[in-house]
Amino acid sequence: MVSQEVDLATGTKIADLTLPPQLFNTTPIYGSDGSYYLNGYQYLSRYDEAAGKVVKLLSWLDLDVNRNNLSYLWVAAPDGSFYFGETIYPDNGGMPYNGELPQNPVFKLLKLTKSADQSAVEKTNVSIGAFWINEGLRKAIIEYRKVRPDVRFTVVDYNENIDYSKPTAYEDAITKINADILAGKMPDILMTGQLPWQQYASKGLLVDLGEQMAKDKEFDSSLFLENVFQxxxxxxxxxxxxxxxxLTGIMSSRSLVGDRTGWTVQEFxxxxELQPDPxxxxxQMPGDGILNMLLMGNINAYIDTEKGLANFDSPDFIQLLEFAKKYGIDPNQYQDGWVEPMPVDGEMAGPALQMVWMSRFEDYSSYNQTFKGEAVMLGLPSxxxxxxxxxxxxxxxxxxxxKNQAIIWDFFKFYLGEAMQDQVIANYEGFPIRKSSxxxxxxxxxxxxxxYGQEQPFPEGEAKSSDMGMWYGAKVTQADVDAVTAxxxxxxxxxxYDEKAYQLISEETQGFFAGNKSATETAAAIQSRMRAYVGERQ
Incomplete structure (x- = not known):
């Protein structure tokens, strides 16, 4: 990344500086000796200005410290030690939904000093490749090391070397990581969220965890949402x-859509078109926005991952293109953000069909309030x-x-254990997959x-707020919990989600939405390119 050294008195440039991207993906700590330290989410490092590189000093996970708990106090002392403030909440989680301050938080002052080299202490090293270590995984690693102190987790941080000043930095990073993995440079554990893991699986690079479950007499899959595994x-x-x-899908009112849970493109x-004012x-958004909305996360409706086939020249997809163009607004009318439609019944907040992402029971209760107790969640057209x-x-x-598959499987079981699963909601990571949790x-x-939650429907008058001045949505009822669980x-x-596939579709539909190509021609062009792309992933 190129930055500039500037004369603060005159504002003029002194020189261009080429700096490593880690300087911009971390928090700086200035030492009293003029050293420049970097506090990242995985490592504490020092910037060697003479060499122009970043030198890692320690891994937070090696110290069993949750980096997310470190507070504002970060000091590099003259004697080479570091001081950090740490705040731990009683449930090891964050702020509760009700807005009240957590009771009895624990505050600690950590002093880090360099000790003798510990590399001679024999430990089994397990590497984890990830763009981001989520809170649940970070906590699980720290807790697991209390049970297995002989195991060391090393993070291969895919994010730290990305130069975000370049428009294609993220895509370039994905390409390089993918090439490295296919070339055999794979960590022991891989966080797959942003990577084409299906391709790795098809090439035999991943372990069938179903086999691990089947042969482990201590693992009971019935304790979990088995449909998630399937x-x-x-x-x-x-x-x-x-x-x-x-959960991702379309939220609407049962009185409008009935008891259906899904629909084909034709049915949608x-x-x-049967509605008084569609x-x-x-x-309201441009045609490409509608297409992106209806394809969001739903791209596998047109890709057979198991057989490596694409199906973008199907009547369904052609009809989807035509639908998006028909109901998309003129891009010149589209400013920043969506154009709000008028409420369908004059009272409802928002449109009658809403694209939603739910990760908490409170989300459903709010939508149920919006739809007057008749909320129903459907899939996208497919x-x-x-x-x-x-x-x-x-x-x-x-x-x-x-070579550490037995240890990794043991850690996976720990990760899915009751103690860790009970913290998922507190970590704001979604719904736990363990039924009891x-x-x-x-x-x-x-x-x-x-x-603080409001009764369903909201009573007349002003919305209730907490003593902290925060506004809250509908109260969660047992009926809401039962509906979400179902x-x-x-x-x-x-x-x-496949970034490259969406980019390919976007490129090929520009001419269609501009009126230069038919839906059939566009679908054929997408099919040709997508067939080649899907074939590459096999």
């Missing part, structure tokens, strides 16, 4: 495990009439080449919203 499987093999899931279009059904999709950004995979999360949501246990489709 939705994540390819050809009957499970290559990823997640500790938490969310027929439903829209333009008020959803947020040939399969799929219901709401399961999404997860914290899925883990095990490398087939790893999900039930506890529902009970917690009911209790947390009991004091959706979670029935969802059978995995949210699929």
């Amino acid at each position: 939705a994540s499987s390819i050809n009957g093999k499970l290559y990823t495990l997640t500790n938490a899931v969310g 279009q027929s439903f829209v 333009s008020t059904l959803f947020y 040939q399969q009439r799929s219901g709401p999709m399961i999404n997860s950004y914290s899925a883990l995979a095990m490398a087939a080449t790893s 999900l039930a506890k999360a529902g009970a917690k949501a009911i209790a947390d919203t009991a004091k 959706i979670l246990t029935q969802a059978d489709t995995l949210y699929a």
Whole structure:
């Protein structure tokens, strides 16, 4: 990354400086000796100005310190030691939903001093490749090391070397990481959220975790939402495990859409056209925005991952293109953000069909309030009439080449254990997949919203707020918990995001939305390029 040295007195440039990207992906700490230290989410480092490189000093996970708990106090002392403030909440989680301050937080002052080299202490090293270590995984690693102090986790931080000043930096990083993995440079554990893990699985680079479950007599899959395992499987093999899931789909009113949970493109279009004013059904946006919304996470409706086939020249997809163009507004009318439609019934806040992402019971209760107690969640239009999709950004995979598979599987079980699963909601990571933990999360949501949450429907008058001046949505009821649990246990489709595939579709549809190509021609062009792309992933 290129920066500039500037004369503060005159504001003129002195020189261009080429600095490593880590300087911009971390928090600086200035030492009293003039040294420049970098506090990242995985490592504490020092910037060697003479050499123009970053030198790692320590890993937070090696010290069993949760980097996310470090507060504002970061000091580099003259004697080479460091001081950090740490705040730990009683439940090891964050602020509760009800807005009240957590009771009895624990404040610590950490002093870090350099000790004798510990490299001679024999430990089993387990590497984790990730763009981001989520809170649940970070806590699980720290807690697991208390049980297995002989295991050391090393993070391969894919994010630290990305130069975000370049427009294609992220895509370039994905390309390089993908090439390294396919070339055999795979960590023991891989966080798969932003990577084409299906390609790795097809090449035999990942372990079938379903086999690990089957042969482990201590693992009882019935304790979990087994549909999550099934939705994540390819050809009957499970290559990823997640500790938490969310839900993606369309929220509407049962009085409007009935009891359906999904629809084909034809059924969706027929439903829209039967309404008195179709333009008020959803947020108005240009045609490409509507297409992106209806394809968001739903791209596997047109890709057969198991067989490596694309299906973008199908009548369904052609109809989807035509629908998006028909109901998209003129891009010249589109400013920053969506154009709000008028409420369908004159009272409802927002459109009658809303694209939603749910990760907490409180989310559903708010939508249920909006739809006057008749909220129903549906899937996006697809040939399969799929219901709401399961999404997860914290899925883990095990490398087939790893020599530490027994330890990794033991850690995965710990990660899915009751102690860790009970903290998923507090970590704001989604819904836990362990049934008992999900039930506890529902009970917690009911209790947390009991004091400040609004009755359904909202009573007349001003909305209630807490003593902290925060406004709260609807109270979570047992009926809400039951409704969300039912959706979670029935969802059978995995949210699929593929940056390159979306980019390809965007490129090929520009001419279509500009009026220069027909839907059939556009679909054929997308199919040709997508067939080649899907073939490359096999």
